[in-house]
Amino acid sequence: xxxxxxxxxxxxxxxxxxxxxxxxxxxxxxxxxxxxxxxxxxxxxxxxxxxxxxxxxxxxxxxxxxxxxxxxxxxxxxxxxxxxxxxxxxxxxxxxxxxxxxxxxxxxxxxxxxxxxxxxxxxxxxxxxxxxxxxxxxxxxxxxxxxxxxxxxxxxxxxxxxxxxxxxxxxxxxxxxxxxxxxxxxxxxxxxxxxxxxxxxxxxxxxxxxxxxxxxxxxxxxxxxxxxxxxxxxxxxxxxxxxxxxxxxxxxxxxxxxxxxxxxxxxxxxxxxxxxxxxxxxxxxxxxxxxxxxxxxxxxxxxxxxxxxxxxxxxxxxxxxxxxxxxxxxxxxxxxxxxxxxxxxxxxxxxxxxxxxxxxxxxxxxxxxxxxxxxxxxxxxxxxxxxxxxxxxxxxxxxxxxxxxxxxxxxxxxxxxxxxxxxxxxxxxxxxxxxxxxxxxxxxxxxxxxxxxxxxxxxxxxxxxxxxxxxxxxxxxxxxxx
Amino acid sequence: xxxxxxxxxxxxxxxxxxxxxxxxxxxxxxxxxxxxxxxxxxxxxxxxxxxxxxxxxxxxxxxxxxxxxxxxxxxxxxxxxxxxxxxxxxxxxxxxxxxxxxxxxxxxxxxxxxxxxxxxxxxxxxxxxxxxxxxxxxxxxxxxxxxxxxxxxxxxxxxxxxxxxxxxxxxxxxxxxxxxxxxxxxxxxxxxxxxxxxxxxxxxxxxxxxxxxxxxxxxxxxxxxxxxxxxxxxxxxxxxxxxxx
Numbered sequence: 001x002x003x004x005x006x007x008x009x010x011x012x013x014x015x016x017x018x019x020x021x022x023x024x025x026x027x028x029x030x031x032x033x034x035x036x037x038x039x040x041x042x043x044x045x046x047x048x049x050x051x052x053x054x055x056x057x058x059x060x061x062x063x064x065x066x067x068x069x070x071x072x073x074x075x076x077x078x079x080x081x082x083x084x085x086x087x088x089x090x091x092x093x094x095x096x097x098x099x100x101x102x103x104x105x106x107x108x109x110x111x112x113x114x115x116x117x118x119x120x121x122x123x124x125x126x127x128x129x130x131x132x133x134x135x136x137x138x139x140x141x142x143x144x145x146x147x148x149x150x151x152x153x154x155x156x157x158x159x160x161x162x163x164x165x166x167x168x169x170x171x172x173x174x175x176x177x178x179x180x181x182x183x184x185x186x187x188x189x190x191x192x193x194x195x196x197x198x199x200x201x202x203x204x205x206x207x208x209x210x211x212x213x214x215x216x217x218x219x220x221x222x223x224x225x226x227x228x229x230x231x232x233x234x235x236x237x238x239x240x241x242x243x244x245x246x247x248x249x250x251x252x253x254x255x256x257x258x259x260x261x262x263x264x265x266x267x268x269x270x271x272x273x274x275x276x277x278x279x280x281x282x283x284x285x286x287x288x289x290x291x292x293x294x295x296x297x298x299x300x301x302x303x304x305x306x307x308x309x310x311x312x313x314x315x316x317x318x319x320x321x322x323x324x325x326x327x328x329x330x331x332x333x334x335x336x337x338x339x340x341x342x343x344x345x346x347x348x349x350x351x352x353x354x355x356x357x358x359x360x361x362x363x364x365x366x367x368x369x370x371x372x373x374x375x376x377x378x379x380x381x382x383x384x385x386x387x388x389x390x391x392x393x394x395x396x397x398x399x400x401x402x403x404x405x406x407x408x409x410x411x412x413x414x415x416x417x418x419x420x421x422x423x424x425x426x427x428x429x430x431x432x433x434x435x436x437x438x439x440x441x442x443x444x445x446x447x448x449x450x451x452x453x454x455x456x457x458x459x460x461x462x463x464x465x466x467x468x469x470x471x472x473x474x475x476x477x478x479x480x481x482x
Numbered sequence: 483x484x485x486x487x488x489x490x491x492x493x494x495x496x497x498x499x500x501x502x503x504x505x506x507x508x509x510x511x512x513x514x515x516x517x518x519x520x521x522x523x524x525x526x527x528x529x530x531x532x533x534x535x536x537x538x539x540x541x542x543x544x545x546x547x548x549x550x551x552x553x554x555x556x557x558x559x560x561x562x563x564x565x566x567x568x569x570x571x572x573x574x575x576x577x578x579x580x581x582x583x584x585x586x587x588x589x590x591x592x593x594x595x596x597x598x599x600x601x602x603x604x605x606x607x608x609x610x611x612x613x614x615x616x617x618x619x620x621x622x623x624x625x626x627x628x629x630x631x632x633x634x635x636x637x638x639x640x641x642x643x644x645x646x647x648x649x650x651x652x653x654x655x656x657x658x659x660x661x662x663x664x665x666x667x668x669x670x671x672x673x674x675x676x677x678x679x680x681x682x683x684x685x686x687x688x689x690x691x692x693x694x695x696x697x698x699x700x701x702x703x704x705x706x707x708x709x710x711x712x713x714x715x716x717x718x719x720x721x722x723x724x725x726x727x
Contacts, residue, residue: 433554441555454574
């Protein structure tokens with residue numbers, strides 16, 4: 001493997017046999033399986049990255065090799081073989097596309113299947129989208145409109161070339177390479193993702209959106225998102241994920257870093273719908289994500305997430321409330337069905353004075369799934385008058401699933417106020433019969449009850465996203481009651 | 483409209499209904515009275531199609547069609563409505579959203595489009611005014627934090643919105659003070675016409691002062707042991723259930 005050059009890779013690619021399943025036959029270019037320094041150099045070269053970036057990756061790789069996969073989460077799965085994964089997969093493309101007409105028709109058909117009409121989204125919703133298929137962005141829209149305000153919104157690989165200084169300044173500052181096993185892996189091999197910079201005092205005129213897709217069988221996705229909101233700016237960012245049916249487990253280890261400078265506000269919304277595996281628990285995506293935000297003085301970051309997919313989810317969008325008066329919010333709905341496992345929650349790290357955080361977590365478990373909330377509220381010694389309110393509600397369907405809550409509180413300042421509320425309820429036969437009697441069938445009744453349960457979180461989503469999220473909740477729970 | 487033929491039903495192998503025969507015609511109000519444990523609520527649940535109960539034999543026919551094999555929602559679409567003794571709470575779902583869903587599901591079953599929002603609002607306004615109800619509580623989560631009276635009024639409101647052929651009022655008077663009882667009974671009376679029918683299930687006679695039945699049936703140990711006119715209810719009240727042997 002050591003003497004592998006890019007040309008060798010290309011050759012191998014040509015002779016490699018592809019097994020095409022149900023997924024779209026994109027004309028992809030995939031690296032051989034396995035991970036070593038040469039692969040990392042090849043990725044970096046492929047991306048035409050500056051030297052500092054190559055070295056940054058190699059450093060991360062070294063760190064990763066020393067680390068062990070964490071086992072503390074309340075999830076059980078067969079660990080991925082990291083040497084059996086291909087770390088680069090890009091849809092082949094001749095040139096940068098300006099219009100959607102230039103996009104692979106099969107790609108467009110795939111979006112259609114997923115109910116994502118790019119054209120419609122563009123026109124109707126005033127949403128600028130940076131579409132990511134596998135690891136490379138294939139179309140970026142609305143760039144010009146955004147450019148008028150000096151907003152930078154582009155694939156991170158492009159940003160590494162064009163805005164090297166900005167990326168260098170912030171990349172890995174919120175989620176360091178050595179933060180955790182998956183973050184280190186991501187730092188070494190990430191191939192794409194989004195970069196966003198909102199200049200001082202600018203209110204981003206539209207919601208920024210990225211659709212992620214895993215497509216090529218056996219390729220992991222290692223997205224890297226870096227979002228910087230400069231002083232006094234505002235941005236709402238939407239991230240939506242869908243993945244087609246696949247039999248083998250697919251690894252997804254993303255890193256998202258948000259930086260909200262003084263008086264800035266970031267709303268980050270996610271609808272996550274990776275393939276959860278089939279009803280017997282075979283297949284499905286492993287989703288090990290590190291998401292973290294830094295809030296400077298008077299800054300505010302809201303994480304809103306609707307998690308319905310993945311076989312295994314490990315994800316804790318967090319806020320470091322460094323600046324005085326900064327605010328962190330976490331609104332989450334996690335739905336698990338069949339054999340899905342989710343261990344998700346948040347960390348609110350209060351460092352500054354008068355910092356405030358709110359955590360609303362709603363877990364819905366059905367089938368034989370396990371749904372855990374894990375949260376940390378940490379109040380530092382200097383965080384005078386810090387306040388936190390946490391509410392964790394669980395809704396159970398049937399008697400074979402589980403809901404767990406692991407709230408951690410560490411408080412070093414006695415002026416802090418911390419509240420924690422938790423409830424667990426079950427969808428009762430009596431509730432279902434009541435709905436049935438009014439002419440509402442059981443499936444619809446469950447959707448209604450779950451939507452009601454999740455309302456506080458759904459209401460935090462931007463309008464068009466909320467509609468999609470509602471649909472997703474209904475689809476996720478289809479067939480959950482026999 | 484509704485014919486019940488020699489109906490036997492049980493729960494967990496315990497026989498509760500042991501041969502019920504009953505015919506309700508359009509425009510009629512029937513009352514079923516009986517002591518606790520006589521099978522009153524089982525009868526209403528079985529008509530509505532609650533899967534907890536097994537029908538062992540007999541038949542229930544609604545407008546010349548057996549409904550025994552139908553799911554509860556299909557029975558609802560055919561025009562059966564039951565006002566629950568204990569209406570359930572659904573947090574986060576407003577009464578308006580709930581009833582809108584119910585109406586549109588029924589329309590879907592009938593091959594109709596969703597009722598346009600404008601018409602829905604019109605209908606809500608009309609029915610709430612008819613029942614002299616404050617529309618504010620329609621925006622609150624279904625039955626959550628409602629008083630006993632509010633819950634029962636909400637049931638009657640839903641009945642008004644769904645316009646059923648047969649309305650079963652299961653112990654609607656329980657937990658109501660006299661004022662609430664009058665309001666609920668008035669609502670039912672306003673909704674009653676020659677095309678629909680009402681089956682009142684009650685332990686006490688007092689509701690029947692306000693919803694006057696055409697027929698009264700006494701249920702005991704799973705069977706109707708006596709039937710008569712409205713005066714039977716008064717007699718029962720005066721003499722007690724032991725009087726009927």
